[in-house]
Structures are given as structure tokens and as C-alpha cells.
Amino acid sequence: MCRSPSDPHRCNTISSMVRIEMEYQGSLHCTSVHTPSKTELATDAPVDNQGRGESFSPTDLVATSLGTCMLTTMGIVARTLDFDLTGATAIVEKVMSSAPPRKIDRLTVSIRIPRTTTPENKQRLENAAHTCPVKKSIHPDIETPIEIVWG
Secondary structure (H helix, E strand, C coil): CCCCCCCHHHHHHHHCCCCEEEEEEECCEEEEEECCCCEEEEEECCHHHCCCCCCECHHHHHHHHHHHHHHHHHHHHHHHHCCCCCCCEEEEEEEECCCCCCCEEEEEEEEEECCCCCHHHHHHHHHHHHCCHHHHHCCCCCECCEEEEEC
């Protein structure tokens, strides 16, 4: 239900909100809960930043989000094309800055699709990967080269 009838854009924002709750557990560990599904996720600081590297780091989740968003968005388009994307994989290699401030410098993405399709369908699927919501949300200073291999 729209809570801001005078501003329809705000209504769209409200309707797509998801609540995620986090708690610091100590020793650079956090837990998060995706409240709609109650799924839990743990993070740990990486070894090169005072952590133990026992789980995904927060910046690892940015890389994970990019790869899974690309595959999911391609999956949505694949459904409309009646194209089976099952078995498609993504590898994202994250490179952190070597000089302060600590930040992600580069996310190199390699997507492999186990079968091929028409040039038109390939274009639509590749466009989905390049325009997924996470890709569009990443700061332009972060390099994001993308390779898509078919068949």
C-alpha cells in the first residue's frame, strides 16, 4: 500500500524495501539476518585487515552481490526468451587498493554460459548482466571488466 499518495516515486521505493538486521559479535565478526526469509549470514574481517578470514568479508559480499545479481538478472531475461541458463557460472575477482584509503579498486567478472543462443538473445542476456541493479549501484571509480563466454 502506498503511504505517500502525493509522491508515487516514494511509493515505489517503499514497496521494494527489504530490512536486513546486523549485530556485531566481537572479534571483527558480524551476523546479519534477511528478515523476510530469516536467513542468517556471517561476516569476518579478512586476514589482511586484522581479521581471521573465517567467512565472507563485507567487501567479498560486494563481489558476491555483483556476480549473483548478473546471473539472476540474466535468468529473468532467459525466462522471457525460453532459454535455459541452468549451469551458468560467474567468477568475480576482487582487488583491493594497495594505498589508503582501503577500498575496492577492481571487480573482474567472468561469466560462462554452458550453451549458446541466437545473436539477438545473446545481446539481450549480456545487456541484462551489464545493467543489473548491483552493477548500476557500484561507484564508477571501481573498474568492472566483464567477460561472457558462450557454449
